[in-house]
Amino acid sequence: MMNHRLFPLVAVVMMFGSVPTVAGEFKLIANSSVKADSISTGELKKVFLEEKNALHDGTHVEPVLEKGGPAHQAFLRECLGSTDDDLQTYYRVLVFTGKGSMPKELGSDAEIVAYVAKTRGAIGYVSAEASAEGVKTLAIEDVRNGVERKLITRVEPAYPETLKRLNIGGTVRLQLTVAPKGNIESVQLLGGNPILAEAAVAAVKQWMYTPSHSRTTAEVSIPFDPKR
Numbered sequence: 001m002m003n004h005r006l007f008p009l010v011a012v013v014m015m016f017g018s019v020p021t022v023a024g025e026f027k028l029i030a031n032s033s034v035k036a037d038s039i040s041t042g043e044l045k046k047v048f049l050e051e052k053n054a055l056h057d058g059t060h061v062e063p064v065l066e067k068g069g070p071a072h073q074a075f076l077r078e079c080l081g082s083t084d085d086d087l088q089t090y091y092r093v094l095v096f097t098g099k100g101s102m103p104k105e106l107g108s109d110a111e112i113v114a115y116v117a118k119t120r121g122a123i124g125y126v127s128a129e130a131s132a133e134g135v136k137t138l139a140i141e142d143v144r145n146g147v148e149r150k151l152i153t154r155v156e157p158a159y160p161e162t163l164k165r166l167n168i169g170g171t172v173r174l175q176l177t178v179a180p181k182g183n184i185e186s187v188q189l190l191g192g193n194p195i196l197a198e199a200a201v202a203a204v205k206q207w208m209y210t211p212s213h214s215r216t217t218a219e220v221s222i223p224f225d226p227k228r
Contacts, residue, residue, distance in 0.1 A: 016124075019064075025070060025071065025074035025078075025127075026070075026074045026075050026125045026126065026127060026128055027125065027127075027128050027129060027130070027132070027136040027137050028044070028123065028124075028125050028137065028139075028140055029112070029113065029116050029123070029124055029125065029126060029132055029136065029137055030061070030116065030122065030123045030124075030135060030136050030137075030138050030140045031116050031117065031118075031119055031120055031121055031122045031123070031134055031135065031136075032117075032134075032135070033059070033120045033121055034055070034059050034061060034121065034123065034136065034138070035055075035057050035059050036055050036057055036059060036138065037136075037138065037139060038138055038139035038140070039138050039139075039140060040057065040140075041079060041140060043055065043056060043082055044079055045063055045079060045139060047123065048063045048065075048079070048080060048103075049058050049064055049080070049090065050091075050094060050099075050100040050101075050103075052159070054178075059121065060120075060121045061121045061122070061123045062103075062104070062119065062121045062122050062123065062124055063103045063104075063123055063124070064103060064104045064105075064106065064112055064115060064116060064119075064123065064124035064194075065103050065104065065105045065106070065124070066101055066105070066106060066107070066108070066109070066112055066124070066125065066126070067105050067106065067107045068084070069108075069125040069127075069131065070127065071109070071125055071126055071128075072084070072125075075125045077214055079140070091103070104122075106124075109127050109130035109131075110131075111125040111128075112124045113126060113127050113130065113131060113132065113133070113134065114134075115133055116135045117133075117134035117135050117157060123138070124173045134217070149178060149182070149209040149210050149211045149212055149216055149218070150209065151207060151208075151209055152182070152208050152209060152210055153206070153207055153208035154207055155203045155204070155206040155207060156203060157196075157199040157200045157202065157203035157204075157222060157224070158199050158202075158203070159199065159224055159226070160195055160196065160198075160199055163195060163196065163224075163226070164226045166226075167226045167227075168193070168226065169179070169196075169223075169224045169225050169226045169227075170196060170223075170224055171194055171221050171222065171223045171224070172189070172191070172192030172193065172196050172197045172200040172221070172222045172224070173189075173190040173191040173192055173219065173220070173221050173222075174187050174189060174190060174191055174197075174200060174201065174204060174219070174220050174221075174222065175187070175188040175217060175218070175219050176188075176204060176207075176217065176219075176220060177215060177216075177217055178209050178210055178212070178216050178217070178218060179215050180211060180213060180215055182208045182209040182210055182211050182212075183208060184204060184205050184206075184207055184208075187201045187204055187205060187216065189201070190219065192222075193224075194212040196222075196224050199224075200222040200224075203222070204220065204222070
């Protein structure tokens with residue numbers, strides 16, 4: 001059973017949808033101590049949502065935000081799928097639950113570049129035309145794949161009796177990582193009621209897809225209709 005203390009955080013996480021294609025209205029910069037030259041959209045999102053504090057190569061990173069402006073809005077829209085209000089609410093919940101802290105916020109491109117240049121592990125974003133002297137620019141990769149795999153074993157979720165009796169339904173959105181053999185390696189909640197999500201996750205972990213040469217990802221929607 002999901003810890004009830006996590007419900008506020010899960011509910012806020014649901015505000016953040018899947019990551020769309022990245023455009024060129026901003027650029028991602030990092031301190032020279034960061035070994036990576038590129039970062040995936042999924043990894044970038046986890047860093048700025050404080051779900052992880054290190055990159056795939058083990059480099060510790062510290063996210064830095066800009067206080068408003070076109071680059072900030074583009075970053076929120078294209079990398080986090082969020083509004084500024086939603087993001088601030090998310091961070092406040094992290095602080096309240098003791099699961100994170102408010103990231104550093106600076107008022108201009110120049111301030112962000114200066115801070116990132118002197119702060120080990122710092123990673124931030126600035127306008128595409130801003131000077132990046134003293135920092136390195138990271139490429140952002142959309143690593144989602146277009147390989148479609150056939151679902152061969154589907155297990156339907158058990159509808160929580162209390163919610164069904166109260167006529168509470170909805171749709172749970174999940175992102176699945178499917179192993180080459182077809183089993184589900186991991187499940188990420190993208191949206192939906194957190195209690196229904198427990199049932200949905202338990203079910204999809206038993207799904208099987210057709211084999212492939214590599215692992216793939218898929219987004220699925222699991223409906224819960226109390227009238228059925």
